[in-house]
Amino acid sequence: MGEFDIVWRSRAIFWNASWVTIQVFILSLILATAVGLGLALMRMSGFRILRWLSATFVWVFRGMPALVILFFSFFWLGNNLGWSPFQSAIIGLGASSAAYKAEIIRAGLLAVDRGQYEASEALGFTKAHYMRRIIIPQGIRVMIPNYISNSTLLLKSTSLAAVIGLTELTGRSRQLANSTFQPIEILTAAGVIYLVATSFLTLSQGYFERHFELKR
Amino acid sequence: MDLGFIADIVPEILEGLPTTIGLFLWSMLLSTVGGLLLALARMSAVGALRWFAVAYGWLIRGIPLLLIMFYVFFALPEFSRTFLLSPFWTAVAALSLWTAAYQAEAIRSGILAVDNGQYEAAEALGMTRAHYMRRIVLPQSVRIIVPPFMGNAINTLKQTSLATVITVPEMALITTRIISREFNALEPLLALAIIYLALTTLLVFGQAGLERAFRLKV
Amino acid sequence: MAPLVRVQGLKKSFGDLQILNGIDLDVEPSEVVSIIGPSGSGKTTILRCINLLERADGGRIEVDGQVLCDEGPDGGIRFASKRDIRKIREEVGMVFQRFNLFPHMTALENVIEGPIAVKGMDKGAATERAHELLASVGLSHRADHYPLQMSGGQQQRVAIARALAMEPRLMLFDEVTSAVDPELAGEILLVMKHLAEQGMTMIVVTHEMGFAADVSDRVLFIDHGLVVEEGRASQVLGAPAEERTKAFLRAVLERAPMAEEGDDPDQLNEEPTWSSDPLAAEEAARDSAELARLRNEVAELRQQLFRSGTTRSEG
Numbered sequence: 001m002g003e004f005d006i007v008w009r010s011r012a013i014f015w016n017a018s019w020v021t022i023q024v025f026i027l028s029l030i031l032a033t034a035v036g037l038g039l040a041l042m043r044m045s046g047f048r049i050l051r052w053l054s055a056t057f058v059w060v061f062r063g064m065p066a067l068v069i070l071f072f073s074f075f076w077l078g079n080n081l082g083w084s085p086f087q088s089a090i091i092g093l094g095a096s097s098a099a100y101k102a103e104i105i106r107a108g109l110l111a112v113d114r115g116q117y118e119a120s121e122a123l124g125f126t127k128a129h130y131m132r133r134i135i136i137p138q139g140i141r142v143m144i145p146n147y148i149s150n151s152t153l154l155l156k157s158t159s160l161a162a163v164i165g166l167t168e169l170t171g172r173s174r175q176l177a178n179s180t181f182q183p184i185e186i187l188t189a190a191g192v193i194y195l196v197a198t199s200f201l202t203l204s205q206g207y208f209e210r211h212f213e214l215k216r
Numbered sequence: 217m218d219l220g221f222i223a224d225i226v227p228e229i230l231e232g233l234p235t236t237i238g239l240f241l242w243s244m245l246l247s248t249v250g251g252l253l254l255a256l257a258r259m260s261a262v263g264a265l266r267w268f269a270v271a272y273g274w275l276i277r278g279i280p281l282l283l284i285m286f287y288v289f290f291a292l293p294e295f296s297r298t299f300l301l302s303p304f305w306t307a308v309a310a311l312s313l314w315t316a317a318y319q320a321e322a323i324r325s326g327i328l329a330v331d332n333g334q335y336e337a338a339e340a341l342g343m344t345r346a347h348y349m350r351r352i353v354l355p356q357s358v359r360i361i362v363p364p365f366m367g368n369a370i371n372t373l374k375q376t377s378l379a380t381v382i383t384v385p386e387m388a389l390i391t392t393r394i395i396s397r398e399f400n401a402l403e404p405l406l407a408l409a410i411i412y413l414a415l416t417t418l419l420v421f422g423q424a425g426l427e428r429a430f431r432l433k434v
Numbered sequence: 435m436a437p438l439v440r441v442q443g444l445k446k447s448f449g450d451l452q453i454l455n456g457i458d459l460d461v462e463p464s465e466v467v468s469i470i471g472p473s474g475s476g477k478t479t480i481l482r483c484i485n486l487l488e489r490a491d492g493g494r495i496e497v498d499g500q501v502l503c504d505e506g507p508d509g510g511i512r513f514a515s516k517r518d519i520r521k522i523r524e525e526v527g528m529v530f531q532r533f534n535l536f537p538h539m540t541a542l543e544n545v546i547e548g549p550i551a552v553k554g555m556d557k558g559a560a561t562e563r564a565h566e567l568l569a570s571v572g573l574s575h576r577a578d579h580y581p582l583q584m585s586g587g588q589q590q591r592v593a594i595a596r597a598l599a600m601e602p603r604l605m606l607f608d609e610v611t612s613a614v615d616p617e618l619a620g621e622i623l624l625v626m627k628h629l630a631e632q633g634m635t636m637i638v639v640t641h642e643m644g645f646a647a648d649v650s651d652r653v654l655f656i657d658h659g660l661v662v663e664e665g666r667a668s669q670v671l672g673a674p675a676e677e678r679t680k681a682f683l684r685a686v687l688e689r690a691p692m693a694e695e696g697d698d699p700d701q702l703n704e705e706p707t708w709s710s711d712p713l714a715a716e717e718a719a720r721d722s723a724e725l726a727r728l729r730n731e732v733a734e735l736r737q738q739l740f741r742s743g744t745t746r747s748e749g
Contacts, residue, residue: 063413065374067388068405075392075401115534118487119593122528123548123600124520133547137538152277159280163381170283174290183290187283195278214537216582 006182007189017172018193024089024158024168029151031094036101041131043106054102061099066157069096074164089161089168097154104150108143109135141212148205152198169193221403222410225394229407232387239304239376239386243311244369250312251319258324269320276317282378285310289382307379311372318368326361327353359430366423370416377412387411438463438498438604438635439484443505445492446479446659453479455659456493461604464633468646468667471656472682477639478531480656481606484637485528486519497522498603524552527597531609533589535581541568541592542577545599552600560599567595571625587618591625598629605629607638623649643686647671655679 007014042054061069073092074085083091112135120130162171173190177183258269276284288310292299301309330353338348377388387408394404439461446454453476461467469477482488484495486502492511495502500522503513514522535544545564549555555563568577571591581589590610597605607626611619623645630636630649640646646653646667653670655663655678663676674680 059417060409060413063416064409065377065388065412067377067380068409068412071388071392071395071401072405072409075395076405079401113534115530115532116536119528119530119534119536121487122485122523122526122530123596124523124552125548126520129551133551134536138536156280159282160378162282170280170286173283174286177286177290183286184294187287187291190283191279191287194280194283195275198278199274214582215580 003182004185004189006180006185010176010180010186013172013176014169014189014193017167017169020086020166020168020172021155021158021170022197024086024093024161024166025155027090028094028097028158029154031090032097032101032154035094035098036105039098039102040105040109043102044109058099058102061096064096066093066096067160067163069093070160070164078164085161085164085166088164089158089166093154093157093160096157097150100150100153101147104143104146105139107146108139108141111142112138137212141209141214144208144212145205148201148208152201155198155201156194218403221400222407225404226407226411228394229387229390229404229411232385232390233411235304235384235386236373236376239307239311239379239384240373242308243315243372243376246308246312247315247319247372250316251323254316254320255323255327258320259327273317273320276314281310281314281375282381284314285378285382288313303379303382303384306382307376307384311375311379314375315368315372318371319365322361322364322368323357325364326357326359329360330356359427362423362426362430366419366426370419370423373415373419374412436499437461438465439637440496441480441484441493442495443493444480444483444490444495446476446483446488446490453659454483454490457656457659457661459637459654459661461635461637463603463635465652466630466634466636466638466650467652467654468638468640468650469654469656470640470643470646470682471654471662475656476659477656478608481528481608481637481639485523485526485606486513487528489513498525520552524600525603527600527602527605529590529593529597529605529607529610532613533581533586533593535589535593535596537581540578540580541573541584541595544581544592545596548596548600564595564599567598568592570598570628571595572621585618586614587621590614590622594622594625594629603635605634605636607636607640609639609641611640611642641686643671643683655682657682 039054039057042050043058045051070089070092073083073095074088077083077091078085078088109131116134116138117130120134125134158168159170161168162174165171167175169190173186177186180186254269254272257265258273260266285307288299288301289303289306334352334356335348338352343352376386379386380389380392383389391404391408395401398404437460439459441457441459444454444457444459445452457476457480459467459480469480471477479488483490484497484502490503490511492505492509494504500518501514502519502522503511505511513519535541536547539547542561542564545567546557546560549560549563550557565574565577568574571594573588573591573595576584576588576592581592584592590613594610610626611622614622619642623642626636626638626645627649638646638650648667650667652665653667654661655670655674655676657678663670663674663679670679671683674683
């Protein structure tokens with residue numbers, strides 16, 4: 001398998017492209033989590049209009065392919081606001097993932113025992129206070145498995161940024177495969193990098209579950 | 217925003233609908249067969265089959281679909297010319313390989329969910345394993361399989377848009393062509409979004425209908 | 435003196451099911467009122483309406499002069515503002531059947547969260563007070579334990595300390611011993627008894643007839659959402675006037691275990707004091723002694739009630 005030399009010789013390219021992928025992943029994950037939390041809280045609020053807005057956002061953004069959301073973010077928003085492909089990718093992927101995060105976070109919060117809400121109310125806590133101190137910390141524990149597996153999906157979705165010209169791992173590998181005429185080696189190497197990254201994420205689940213475990 | 221313009225381009229985008237539907241239906245057919253085989257392999261008594269099914273799931277779920285598509289398109293023909301497929305069939309192959317891994321999980325969880333006592337009852341009645349699977353397990357499993365199966369189907373429908381990158385003329389590709397021709401992104405994208413929303417919403421209703429149809433009579 | 439709690443014509447239904455059919459209840463400061471009755475009679479709903487965990491459909495509730503809800507001239511019910519409700523809740527401590535401690539916080543953190551968040555107390559002062567309260571419920575040595583590391587009886591005592599930390603004027607107890615093992619119920623009842631002796635105003639929904647008889651000033655028997663009988667504990671429990679009350683007490687007492695033959699209520703003459711922060715071992719020993727005494731009292735009472743139905747002499 002002497003042909004795999006090409007991978008070693010291209011390691012700098014792989015490293016740079018992977019770094020772009022990691023940045024897009026982390027930044028869009030932060031965006032998705034923040035927006036998803038907001039949407040989940042809106043969905044549980046006492047105001048009908050907020051609940052409706054949140055449900056509509058989730059319906060629309062889950063009903064569209066992530067690629068189409070990315071197109072909105074790149075061809076329309078990005079074009080009008082002067083965003084780079086990097087910025088467009090983060091906004092587009094973040095918005096797409098937020099709709100899923102919202103559902104996961106809401107399910108986690110709803111899984112918290114009703115008695116916790118009642119005890120908080122009885123002590124006179126404001127809703128903002130008990131959501132932050134009592135409900136969300138307990139909900140996180142329930143969310144972890146779905147949150148992690150959804151984040152793995154987001155990591156893989158960063159490859160879509162290749163379509164809008166970002167030289168992240170998938171797009172860069174494709175260019176390299178074309179220019180070196182060695183698609184097997186280059187694309188296999190890219191696959192291995194993704195596998196390592198997604199497996200790492202999956203394994204991190206155990207760590208987070210232990211971290212948020214209730215002491216007993 | 218120009219609603220008249222949206223109305224004008226919807227028919228043009230819909231020219232890609234048969235291709236999108238074709239990608240979707242072929243991928244669903246192949247991935248359901250593949251997923252069922254993988255699920256049975258995973259539960260088989262033969263260690264190598266089980267190992268293969270696990271490795272397959274880990275591999276496919278660990279890699280972006282887009283990379284799988286590039287692999288089928290650029291790399292597989294390097295192994296053998298028989299793998300040289302048209303863009304359409306490349307997309308079908310990639311989508312099927314990808315969806316099968318998820319459908320295998322959906323099918324397996326459905327089969328595992330059937331109470332073990334049922335197996336004992338069937339055995340006590342002297343049923344063969346094949347008879348037991350076909351007459352006892354599958355009818356009960358279908359009910360449990362429907363929600364994740366349809367969830368995967370909705371994902372696959374949305375992922376057909378990735379065929380754009382290997383120049384399959386489905387709806388997303390046609391839309392990008394309109395965008396570059398008209399120097400205008402908002403209306404074409406809105407039109408595309410509305411069509412996808414209609415399709416995925418239709419599938420959600422289909423899922424609800426199937427769940428009703430398979431509900432246990434109690 | 436004006437009553438601390440004044441409930442008039444309280445009505446509540448869930449769907450078609452009428453739970454409360456017009457309950458009247460006044461509670462004077464430092465009074466202990468027990469509410470007894472069969473399951474589903476609406477006892478718990480009364481407490482939950484007083485704390486606005488449920489919204490009443492009709493009637494008027496007043497706590498410490500503040501109106502929680504009232505019927506307007508059109509017959510529709512109106513509630514206090516969110517802010518006023520929170521203010522009233524500060525004055526009303528609630529203890530739940532299933533404890534509802536915050537499982538991700540230690541006992542101490544459970545107790546200080548309210549004073550810091552709601553009363554704006556600084557952490558040092560809140561912690562100091564929390565240690566006193568935990569000592570007063572006999573759990574100094576458990577301050578840094580998490581709820582799941584404690585027995586049901588201990589958890590419930592932390593829950594009482596948590597409610598007391600808000601310095602409430604009124605405590606509501608909702609079947610607080612139902613979810614713990616019977617042998618651990620005594621330690622909770624003991625804490626409540628001491629609280630009553632210190633002059634806390636309490637409304638107690640309970641199945642513990644012994645406790646109701648021993649500690650409460652007044653007992654309400656509720657059935658089908660109405661007050662069937664009300665009066666001094668000795669009268670309602672010892673010599674009930676209503677047939678339904680008699681039938682209920684008979685059913686409850688037949689189910690209850692009888693005191694064992696060898697029990698000697700007089701073996702512990704000295705009344706131990708319940709004070710703050712003794713050594714754990716010493717405290718535990720004293721606890722168990724006091725518990726034994728209380729358990730005997732309860733058993734003795736059950737026997738008396740069961741055998742004769744005669745009035746129990748006031749102690």
